[in-house]
Amino acid sequence: MKAVWTFALARLAGILLLGVIVGLFVPPAWLWLIVAFSLYLAWQLRNLYLVERWLRLRSQLDPPAIGGVWGDVVAHIVRLHRRKQFHKRRLAQLFRELRRSTAALPDGVIILGGQSEIVWFNRRAGNLLGLMRPVDIGLRIDNLIRVPEFIHYLHSAEFSSPLIIRPPMQAEMYLALQVVPYGAGQSLLLVRDVTRQMQLEAMRKDFVANASHELRTPLTVIAGYLDTLADDAGLDPAWEGPIRDMRAQALRMNSIIADLLELSRLEAADEEAGREPIDVPRLLERLHRDALARTLRPREIALALDAAEGLYGVPQEIESAFTNLLDNAIKYTPADGRVLMRWTVDADGAQFAVIDSGIGVPREHIPRLTERFYRVDAGRSRSQGGSGLGLAIVKHAVQRHGGRLEVQSVEGRGSTFACHFPPERVRAAVVVAKSRADG
Numbered sequence: 305m306k307a308v309w310t311f312a313l314a315r316l317a318g319i320l321l322l323g324v325i326v327g328l329f330v331p332p333a334w335l336w337l338i339v340a341f342s343l344y345l346a347w348q349l350r351n352l353y354l355v356e357r358w359l360r361l362r363s364q365l366d367p368p369a370i371g372g373v374w375g376d377v378v379a380h381i382v383r384l385h386r387r388k389q390f391h392k393r394r395l396a397q398l399f400r401e402l403r404r405s406t407a408a409l410p411d412g413v414i415i416l417g418g419q420s421e422i423v424w425f426n427r428r429a430g431n432l433l434g435l436m437r438p439v440d441i442g443l444r445i446d447n448l449i450r451v452p453e454f455i456h457y458l459h460s461a462e463f464s465s466p467l468i469i470r471p472p473m474q475a476e477m478y479l480a481l482q483v484v485p486y487g488a489g490q491s492l493l494l495v496r497d498v499t500r501q502m503q504l505e506a507m508r509k510d511f512v513a514n515a516s517h518e519l520r521t522p523l524t525v526i527a528g529y530l531d532t533l534a535d536d537a538g539l540d541p542a543w544e545g546p547i548r549d550m551r552a553q554a555l556r557m558n559s560i561i562a563d564l565l566e567l568s569r570l571e572a573a574d575e576e577a578g579r580e581p582i583d584v585p586r587l588l589e590r591l592h593r594d595a596l597a598r599t600l601r602p603r604e605i606a607l608a609l610d611a612a613e614g615l616y617g618v619p620q621e622i623e624s625a626f627t628n629l630l631d632n633a634i635k636y637t638p639a640d641g642r643v644l645m646r647w648t649v650d651a652d653g654a655q656f657a658v659i660d661s662g663i664g665v666p667r668e669h670i671p672r673l674t675e676r677f678y679r680v681d682a683g684r685s686r687s688q689g690g691s692g693l694g695l696a697i698v699k700h701a702v703q704r705h706g707g708r709l710e711v712q713s714v715e716g717r718g719s720t721f722a723c724h725f726p727p728e729r730v731r732a733a734v735v736v737a738k739s740r741a742d743g
């Protein structure tokens with residue numbers, strides 16, 4: 305037992321003993337015992353009063369100078385209080401530093417609560433989005449940034465990549481907004497000014513589009529002369545080989561330029577694709593027939609039409625996307641392999657998949673396949689007449705229809721390239737009533 309407690313018990317025992325001794329000389333003894341005990345109790349109550357008064361008026365009073373157990377209690381309280389003060393000061397200092405550093409960040413930071421209400425924002429976020437302190441604190445962010453894409457993004461809970469918007473009050477500006485969820489329902493909204501990057505990107509796209517356009521005419525002239533030369537009966541036979549090669553290269557350049565122009569057109573189109581009805585089963589039957597008519601192709605090319613529905617979209621873009629996927633499957637599947645095109649529709653939307661048993665793609669290349677000019681084996685692609693732009697075109701065309709391209713592949717075993725379209729793009733099947741004469 306601690307010394308203070310031994311001392312306290314000894315003190316109580318001493319007082320009671322004193323009561324008994326006085327009682328022996330001046331009876332009755334029980335009366336003196338009660339008197340001794342009451343004195344002890346009064347002393348304890350006085351100490352309790354002193355401690356309670358000090359706790360109540362702690363900022364004005366010094367700790368009471370009492371000994372024994374009460375003195376220990378007071379010392380404990382003082383120690384706890386000092387420790388709490390120390391932590392409080394440290395936390396306040398940390399918080400000040402945190403606020404200073406986030407305020408100095410070149411990007412905007414907004415802390416959002418569970419209802420997407422603004423809890424705090426730094427100066428940069430205020431400047432970029434025109435937020436004002438303190439009036440905008442506590443307001444919902446979707447009431448302040450009234451851009452439909454942002455409202456959709458905020459409620460989609462899919463925050464893996466930032467959303468780029470043009471703020472309504474500064475239309476010449478581009479902002480990248482990214483939500484980073486943390487804790488219980490809270491999130492950070494990061495705001496970055498990407499106007500310069502977007503301008504550079506636009507310049508790059510313009511340059512590619514203009515250069516492709518300008519190259520087209522001279523190339524057509526060169527290809528025309530090459531055709532004339534190739535048809536010339538009096539041509540020196542020594543020139544036949546070189547002219548054949550030049551025609552093949554001119555054709556290749558033509559197809560690269562055509563792909564570049566198509567990609568530029570798809571990239572330039574900001575808004576979603578239009579909504580013309582497309583009879584997908586008919587389109588796929590035609591693509592299937594054309595594929596079977598090719599001389600260089602895998603042994604088996606099959607079509608599985610599991611749905612009669614079509615799509616709402618831009619027919620040329622959908623045809624170009626599907627043709628590119630089918631072309632690739634045919635190009636990268638050996639003669640004894642198989643290619644299957646499948647069209648399915650369910651509650652999640654529609655899916656066009658091309659499944660082949662070809663050379664496949666090593667896993668590390670899959671995420672980069674849709675980059676422009678990205679080729680797993682550049683030599684092989686070139687020898688097959690590939691421009692390296694096909695999948696970039698497919699990705700853009702599908703995205704413009706609200707869909708996504710998914711790639712699964714195992715090297716040496718085959719690949720599946722699938723375009724998913726959302727339900728709102730699915731067009732109900734057209735039921736053609738059979739006429740009596742047919743029946």
Ligand code: ADP
Nearest residue numbers: 632633636664679680685690691692693694695
């Ligand atoms: P390319 O004109 O070179 O075919 P794409 O953009 O269409 O360009 O494809 C990019 C690369 O992806 C190709 O070079 C090829 O390496 C790979 N690839 C595409 N489709 C397939 C497939 N079905 N099987 C194997 N590899 C493929």
